[in-house]
Structure formats: C-alpha cells, structure tokens
Amino acid sequence: MAPDSVYPACQIPRRVFCRSAPLIRVIDPHERGSPAVSPTEPRLAERSPAPPPSAARWPQGPGVLGRLGTWAARHARAVFVGWLLLVVALGAFAPKVTTALSGAGWQANGSDSVAARTVAQQHFGGNASSALQIVVKAAKPVSDPAVQQVIARAEHLAADDPRVSAVVPPQPGATISRDGHTAIVLAGAKASPDEMVRAADALKGPLAALSTPGVQVHATGASVLWSDFNAANHSAMIHSEILSWPVTLAILVVAFGSLVAAGLPLLLTMAGLAASAGSLVLISHLFPVSVWAMNFAMMFALALGIDYALFLVVRFRAARRGGERSAVEAVAETMDTAGKAVLLSGVTVLVSLSAVMLVPSPAFRSMAGGIMLAVLFVLAATLTLLPAVLARLGRRIDALALPWARAKAGAAEQGSPRFAAWGERLWRHPLRYGAVALAVLLALAAPVVGLRTAMPSITVIPADASARVGYTAVQEAFGPGMPGMLQILAPGGQAAEVQAKTAATPGVAAAMPAQPAPDGSGWSLVQAVPKVDPSNPALKTTVDTLRAELPRGTLVGGAAVENLDLQHALDQKTPLVIGVVLGLGFLLLLVALRAPLIAALGTLTSLLSTGAAFGAARLVFQDGHGAGLLGFQPQGFLDGWAPVFFFAMIFAIAMDYTVFLLASAKEHYERTGSPRAAMTGALAHSGRVVFAAAGVMVAVFLTFALSGPLPPKEMGLVLGLAVLFDAALVRLVLLPVLLRLTGHAAWRAPAWLRRVLPDIPFSHG
Template sequence: MKHRENVTGFAARVAMWSARHRALAIVGWLVFVVGATVLSGQIGTLEATGSDQGHGESRRAEQIVERAGFPEQPAGEMVIVQGADRDAAVAEVTKALDGRPEVGGIAEPVASADGRATLVSFTMTGDPETAMDRVQPLRDAVAQVQERHPGLFIAEAGDASADKMFSDTLDAGLSRLSMLSIPVTLGILLVAFGAVVAALIPVGLALTAIVAAIGLLAGASRLAPAVDTTQHVLLLVGLAVGVDYCLFYIRRERDERRAGADPHRALVIAAQTSGRSVWISGLTVIVAMAGMFFTQDATFASFGMATILVVATAVLGSLTVLPALLSALGDRVDAIKIPGLYRRREGRVWPALLRVVLAKPLLSVVVAVGVLATLAAPALDLRTRGGSIEDMSPKQPTVRTFVAIAEAFPTEVVPAEVVVQAPSVRGPRFEAALAAFRRAAAASGRLREPIEVRVNPAGTVAVVTVGLAGNGSDRTSESAVDTLRATVAPDTLGKLAGATVAVGGDTAENMDFNTRLSDSVPWVFGFVLGLAFLLLLVSFRSVVVAVTGVVLNLFSVAAAYGMLVFVFQDGHFESALDFKSGGGITNWMPLFLFIILFGLSMDYHVFVLSRIREGHDRGLPTRQAVSEGIGRTAGVITSAALVMVAVFALFATLPLISTKELGIGLAAAVLLDATIIRAILLPALMSLLGAKNWWLPRWLNWLPQVAHDLPEAPTPAREDRELVPAA
C-alpha cells in the first residue's frame, strides 16, 4: 500500500512519477535526444539570409538586389604594394597572378591618393562560397614576391582570404573550446562533489540537453532562421544552466541524506525544494530570453529561440531523468570517492563572512554598493560600434593587410551601395541621372570615387557603389550615408520616372541596426523587468523580495557593462586578451548581455531565496533564516558560479572580439553576482529589512500559495521505501 505523503508542486509530482517509473523516464529521455537529433538530420537547419538580418532602408536595398536576379558576384581579392620604387614589384605581382586557373580577371593597378601604395585587384573563378579553399596558392605566390622585395610591404586580402581566416581561426578556437570546456567543468564538479559519479551526472545531462536542443533548433529555425553564431550561444548557455540545475538538485538530495533522511524522503525534499527552484528559475530565464523577440532582429530572434530551447530542455531533464537516475543510484551517487575532496560538511569561509555581514549589515550594504558602483562607473561612457574585420586578432596577417588597404584606399573597403529600381536603368535618362549623381557626390565633400555601376540582366535594377569619407564605422562615414540618403541619391537617381532608391552597404546596415536596437530597448527592458518582477512576486508572495531581486540583478548588469567598457572600449589588457580596441562595444552586446545576465542571475537568486523562505516558513526570525539559507547554499552557489565563470571565460579565448566581450562580460557578472551580491549585499539588505522582506498588500492576497516549507516525514510503506535503493 502506498503511503499518504502529501507531495505538492509540479516539480515534485513529476519527480516522484519519474522515480516510480525510472526505466521509462531514462529510456524516454534517450529516445527524445536521439529523436531530436534525427529530426535535425532529416530537415536541416534553415539559415538566415542577408535580408533576414537587415533593417530599415538597407534591408529594402538588400531585398531588391536579391529579387533582381544579378549574376553571382565572384570572390574579389586585393594585393597592396607599399613603399618606394615599387613598380617592379607591382609588375611581378600581376605576372604571378596572370594566367592562373584560380584567377578570373585582373584590374589595372591603382595608386593611392598619397602616392605611397598601389593596389592590384582581381577576381577568382568558380563558386565564391568555396573560393577560400582555392585562395592559398595565390597567397603563396604573393608571399614569394614579398620575399624578393624585403624593403616593401606586399600582402593579399579580400573575400576569400577573409573567409579562410575566419574559418581556420574560429574552427581552431571552437575545437579548443570543446576540448577544454568539458574537462574544466568536470574538474570543478569533481572538487565540488568529491565523487566521480556525482560529477559525471550533471555533465552528461547538460550535454544531452544541448544535443537535443540543437536537434529541436532545426524545426524552430522555420520560425526564427539561425545565424552563424547561434549554436555557439546555445552551447555556452546550455552547458552553464544544465550543469547548475543538476548541481542544485544533487547537492540538496545528498545534504538531506547526510542529515539522516531515508533515500525516498531525501529525493522528495530535493524535488520539492531544489526541483521547484529549477522550475521557477528556468521559467524566469525563458521569460527573459523571450525579450529578444521584441528587437524584431533575426540575430536576436535566433539567439532567443536557441537559448529558450536549451534552457527548457535542461529543465525538462532536471525534472524527469535526473530524479530517475538519483532514484536508481541511491547512495551510489557518491561512488568512486576522491580522497581529500569528498567532504560531508561545508567549508568555513562563507559562514565566517556571513557572520561579519549580518553583524554589520548597514556597513556591508554601503561597501558592496560602493564596489559595484565603482565597477559600473565606466559604463556611463559606453559607446557602441558595428562589426568589422578588425574584430579578429590584430596579429592575423589578413587583418593587418585589410587595415593597410583601408588606410591607403578607404573607398575600396567600405563603399555604400545605392540600389535603384525603375522600369529601365539603361539609356540616356539613366545616364543623365548617373552623371548628376557623380556631380552631387563630388560636391558633397563626403562621397568619394570610384563610382561604379552594376545592372541586372532585365535592366530594371542598378547598384551604384560609391566611396565614403571616414573609415566606414566612424561618425564621418555615418554623416556621409546621411547625406547620401537625404539629398544626393533622392535628388539625382531618385528623379528617374517610377524609381525606387534605397541606400545599403556595411555602414548603412550598422546604422539601421543601431536604430532598430534603440527603438526596441524600452520594450525589451520593460518586458524582462516586468515579467521577472511578476514571477518573483507570485513565487515568493512578496513585493519587497520581487523588487529586491530586480534591483540586485540590475547591479550585476551595470557592473558587467562597466568592466566591458574598461577592458574593450578603453583598451586595457589588449595584449593579454589578444585584441585591438575599436573605441566601443559591439553594438548588439549591451542588450544581449542584459537579457542573458538577467536570466542567469535568477538561478542563484531563486535558489537562495527559496532556502531562506523555507526557514521563514518554519517560523525562524528573518536574520536567522537568512543566515541558515545562505550558509547552507554558499557551497553549491560557489560551485555553480565557478562552472559558469569557467565556461564563459573560455569564450574569451576565441578570436572574435565579440566572443571575448561575451565571455568576459558574462564571467565577470556571474562572479560578482555569486560573491558581492549574493554573499554580501543580499543578506545584509534582507537583514536590515527584517519582517518587511515579506510584505504583501492585502489586495494581493489572491496570489497562489507556493509552499516553501519541507514536506512532513511519513512512515512509508514497503513499495515506497523501494523507490530508492539502499547503498
């Protein structure tokens, strides 16, 4: 006969079902993972197109070009020759390239405005998508010319060279990341648990959740097409939250066993406490990630879809297969203990710090807020910038070559594109409009030659490329685009009968992207902050707790912004991190970090608050509940934070500056969140507030009751005692 233990809450009921049907739960999880993988292989993942990722006028320009049926543009390469007496070297470069099967055509050499450099441009034969596989012999030929002229600078860069650099360096970086992330995570868990089996379970569950989420992403890409970096973000978030959720659950189950609970009751308590925290935390993270859809941007939508899928999958695994595994293993979860690491008691550092904090709560609040404010202060000067080739390591030869070409021939690297759609873009009327465009461009002082024209086979769309003043990403270039859009293009090419004119190109695309983000910021912030507040309010039935949670998370985000500005905008640690500051933060980074950090911070906040609320519901005074709750969770919070910090920090080893910003920003914020905020500011603030922490206005008493106290210990029948085998 079954006992009548009152198991309440969705997470606990699911866990108990899994424990009773553990074979079905474990096999079902494996079938789910395999099925999602097979689905991905069958239907494939839909990639976002150029126009999918665009905004505003530049997106309209891209869409017109995509529909116009232009022949595929061949991959273009450039060779720069700098220095005095370079004519012979230029001739040798042309001769070395001429007649090679990889070369389609070579343009006449062009001298720079200052007369110190010459540029040899050429196109490559074959599919431009695979040109990077054929470019190395050409680079070798140019390198041989460089060897014969050591007094000159001779180097090649272009579409194929850039693709090859990105592919080679990113592949090497991701391979290194995958080789390091799992051993590093496993090493931290071995220290945290002191037992091999307990350490392997979170890693295994996180990896299978990631594999399943990647499979599900194939279907979801029909709603939100994936971008290149989507799977990188999925891996980063999935490994962090998947391991943390298991860590919270397993530690609670082991703690209850060590406190004397029988195997079944220990699992029930873990399910009803840590399981509920995982459920609430996961839901909060998913809500935060859903804020990305408010940007109406393909990149953010892809990131949002991927992170929602991997968090939901990790929560599903933590609530189903994890209890089944713990039920099957029982005390064998502690198998293969590591001498010197296996401990049955928490350390002494955090309890000692907590005693000081609770003894001087006001001073602790002042010190913690002062430290966080100091770290956040540089964020007051935060500036954003678009991506460029210089986001790669400055040590890369291709990057150095692009920089040299951009300095000597700026209009060759970052031209604007004026797309003209009309009944006809051939004949005298178009030629007259084009001549007027050339005159207006020259008179503007902001637009440069060369001005070149491409016309589609139907003669209905023309793409007019024109050089911009500036370096393509500075205010000078943006002013040139503004001039082009406001007067030069509409007053000349726009006068053609029935013409539609749109200005695109890299600079215009970055400007339109920034405008889109600026417009969406209030909506994203309002959605994420508002729903996070509501979830905390419903979960803990306290307005004060909900407000405190939101404010503390904003502290960690602000501190992360400040550290990003200090490092990447101001250019500190350039040598150590192998980057060159572009004078700003990647334009999508601040909003993305806000969403990710706000979601991930809730992991710790919900877990800690749930333990504090347990004590409060048992009748403990607030200060004692805070001391007990944080004291008992300090070890697991430290371990969980170390996992996240280690995984995020590894992303700083990737070659792109955006991934470095992402890794450093997330790692720093999580470290601050788990130390200064959760270990000092939260307990000090709750101690000062006392009973006010749990204030709820009478008109909100209709909110559902969420039990945070422990279930009573019944006398289980034989059937239930067998749910969890003895060690």
C-alpha cells in the same frame, strides 16, 4: 547543534516547536540586534509575528513537482529509455551542426540597406553587399599575360560555383588601381547571404591556391569576413572548451565531494547538448540559424546543468536524513523544494532571453532561440532524468567520495557551517558589509558613463585571414574607403540627380557613373567610395547626409551601411529589451514569492552586477587596459551587439542565483516566520551552491577571454566578471543584507495581491 538543525519528527527548525504547539521561539542572545526582538527583554520567550498564510497550511503529500519526481523515480527504466531514444534520435543530427548552421544574419530586417541589397541582387547580376570580391595583387601590371592567366583562372573558379551569378572582370577606372598592380574580380551573389558565406567557405582556399611568387590572390568582402570570423570563432570555442573542462571537473569534484555526484551535471549537459544540437540542425531547414546559437547553447547548457544538478543533489542528500527516508521520498521532497526553484530559474532564464527576440535581426533571434532550446532540454532533463538517477543511486550517490567529504556527510542537512556563520555575521553587521559591497559595485559601474559601442571592425579576425589580407590590399591600392563602398539604388528617372548629389557629398571621395539595370526594371546603381574606413564613425554622418538629401525612394546600402543600420536598430531596441527583461523578471519573482518588495530588490540588484561588468569591459576593450595580456588590439569601442545580448544573458544568470537564494529564504520563512532564520538559513543551505556554481561559470567564461577573436573575448570577460560580481557581492552579500534590513516587510504583500497571486509554497511537509 547548528542553529538550523531539524527535528525529524516535526521537520521544522529547532527554535520552533512542533506544529501542534504555539509558534513560540526562545530568543537567541545574538538576536538582540534583530527588529523582532525587544532589547529590554532578551531572556524572555517571545511570540513571533503571525507567519505568512502559506505557513498556516502544510502540504498534504507531495506537490505537482514532487509527484513528477516520484513518478520518475518509480519509472526510472522508462525515463532512461525515453531519454536514450530522444538523445540518439536528435543526436544523430548533431555532427552536422557546424555545417548546417549559417554564418550571416547580422542585419536589421526592414532597413533601407537590406532593401538595397535585395534590389541589387535581383536587378544587377548579384552585385550586392554579399557578393565575393577576389583581389589580385601582382608585382607586375595586371595587364601582364601571366597575371591575366591567374585572373582568368580565378574567374573560372568563381563561375563554377552555383551560388555565384555573374562574374565581372576588373574594370579600368573602377576595379583596377591607378598603379595598375591590383585588380578586383566581382563574383555576384546568386544565393542568400547565408549561402554566400558557405560559398566563401568553399572558394577562399582554392582561390588562395592560385597565388604564385609574383601574384597574390585573396577573397574578401562581407561574406568572406563572416566566413573567416566563424572559422576563427569555432577554433576559439574548441580551444576554450579544452581549457575549461579540466577546471570545471575539478570544481565539480570539490563542490560535490564525490566522483559519482560530480558526474551528474555532465549527464544533464550531454543530454541537453545532444538534443539541442540535433534540434538546431532540424530547425535550420526551416529558417537560418546562426552558428553562434550552438556556441552559446553549449555554454548555457553546461552552466545551467551544473547549477541545477548542484541544487538538487545537495537537497537530495539532506532529504535522506541519515537514511530515515527512502530514496523515492527524498526525491519527492527534493522536487517539492529545490525542484520548484530550478523550474522558476529555468522559466526566468527563458523569459530573459525571449526579450532578445524584439531585436529585428536574424542572428540575434536565432542565438537567443538556440540558448532557449538548450535551456529547455537541460530543464527537462533536470526535472525528469535527474530524479530517476537520484532514486536509483540512493546512498551510492556518495560513492567514491573524497575523504573530507565523508567526514562532512552527516552535516549535509544542516547546510554549510561556513555560510551559516557568514549569514550570522551579516545579520549582526548588515550596514558594514552591505555598504562596502555597494560601494565596490558602484565604483566598478562608474566607467559605463563613457561607454561607446559600434559594429566590429576588420580587426576582429586574424591578420592572416583571407578577408583581412584582401581588405588591406584594397585599401592600399584604392584608398581607405574602398572596402566600404556604398551602393545607392536610384528609382527610374533620378539616376543623374542621385549621381551628382552623391559626388558632391563631403564624405564621398568618388562616385561612379550610374549603371541602369540590365533587366529594364528602371533602377540605376551608383557606387560611391567614402573617404574614411568603414569602421570610422564619420561614415555614419555621410550616410545620414545622403539619405536626407537624395530624392525620395532612393536606397543607400552596402556592407558597411548594413552594419550602421544594425547598430541603429540595437540602439533603439536596447532600452526596450532591458525594460522588458526587468519587468518580466520582477513579475516571475512576484508570482513565485508573493512578496513585492523582495521581488523588486532581487530584480534591481541585478543591474549592479551588470553595470559593474560593463564598466570593467569599457576599461579593457574601449580604453585598452590589459589588451596586451589578453592578446588583442582595442577598437576604441565595445561591439554594438554586446549591451543588449549580454544584458539578457547576465540577467538570466543573475536571476538564476537570485531564485536559488530567495526560494531557500522563503522556505525557511514559511517554516519559522523569522526573518533571521530566512536569511541565515538561505545562506547556509544555498550559499555553497551559488558559490560553487559561480566558480564553474567564471572558469568557463574566462577561458573564452584567453583565446580567439575579439567578440568571444568580450563575451568571456563580460560574462565572467558579471557572474563573479553577482555571486560574490550581490547574492552573497547585498541581497542577504537587504533581507536583514527589510525584515518581515520583505515577505509581506497586500491582501488584494495575495488573493490574485497563486500560493506556491517552497517548504515540504
């Protein structure tokens, strides 16, 4: 019989006698390397150290989650009807999610550039960074009557859109090129940046249709860029989902060994997705929600739905103990043990993502909010809907089982023999395997030292996208800095000084004469063309110089400057977000485990997998290694929003696995008081779950690295590698080794801390 087999009568491992007997265990010959065993007396029985306080009392009946599971199991019909009504009610709004959510919001609230955009939109006819630029490039001069007809039709088309304010025709010396073959029509922004992205969605197609054999018409500008990016991103998401679903289903069937059981994660995912998608549509009526919120919500709903279902279903199978317990009793035990780990995991994910709210950007906050909403619905379904389904299925959960799965069904309660053997090997040789895992992680993380970040360039959208074609035409006709034109708003009486100092700034190619606001507000607008491309780092030096030398109260803005301000906000907030995520993650583990040492180690080891993933990202996306294989043009940096947002996502996933492993370890330690039983038992009972769940996540995330624009590729590769490194090297090697090396100390806590913290048992009596 396996080392962790259980006597049904006393429900504790075989090495420990029943509860009424003294806590004595017979020494396993293989335990001679354990600190708890005296090497000079290997064959004598040894009294174990006093078990932790939670082991001194076994719960009398199910706990809170056990009672919740029992209620759901006994009122399954009510639970099914409730979830059906919720999904139908919210799911009715889900089809509108792609049109209701916004495409902008990539700004730093409170920055000078956002203030400059607001002033320009209010006092200069919408000539702000969110205005649309209609580029007309002709073989003949733009003064040609045929070309003028095309320009007139473009102006009329833009003016008919209610989101467009004033339409400014091409101006000689400003928006007509020197060779006279390229002109820019400005369609002012009358609506919010989010609405201007929708205006770009509506206008870019009809505008392109105005093109003739000798005249090309394309819309460009920041709003069109986000419109094109969202379209490319949406297409990539759909393509990636098509690629990932077959792989996901195959892994689920292998992991569960049953077609019926494999369908349970899909049930949770669909319920959570439908509810969260409908909720996002409703929330979008209150404030803008980024369309990326739904994309990330879909990934997390699928990933966590699989994780949670795996953990609960495996435990439910073990809890049935060969049919000796009823389905309701098995559900109660499942919820009292694995259910607590799932709840803790969900709370940890929510806490990790909530730290992103510290970034003053609507896009970041709505993306984090969308993921958190999906996690809430999946967690609610896991703790209510899944217990009801398990109780109704009972033994039928193994229906349509694969042949090899039927043969192993009887060993379910003893855990995975392979992972149990792996645990024993780690116990005997901790330094050998731990040192290798640590060395690999540190080597992968080393390139992070040279990591550079910046906001995305125009190359993140396809070469044939309207914004990029128009962008290229403007640069060819007006110079490299024209697409990143600066908008400088001067207070009353300072226009001449602002214009003169702007023109004399080294990084400025040309500064146009100051334009007084037509509404008499006293503001003046100076538009300046930088010498470099908007994505060139030298632009930041130019902007910093202008802000330092121009008179007090002057606002420097423009689409490129908004990107710089957002990058600055991200650089400032990233250390704070990382610190908050780590601190809150540690506190959650401390409350749950009542063990400060292992809570700290479990939190800090997450930094290793994160660092390794970003080290690999630097080699690929900054240095260009493998760019041809993945089909992208390297920008020479990682997108600026990646470190803060990806860190929160990676940490949330890593803590998900940490909770599963340590919750299982604590359960075994509560029952036995043995560090060895805690470590090997945790791997035996949760190792396969972590391995299978990680396999699904890696498959889902890496499909995004194979299609679509650059940011989804970054997201897919960074998250996929992070999950791979975390599961394979940290949770299944390094963290168990740390449990082995710290022994009883891993689970100890000062008396004063035990009095302060709640006692949350993970075992079920």
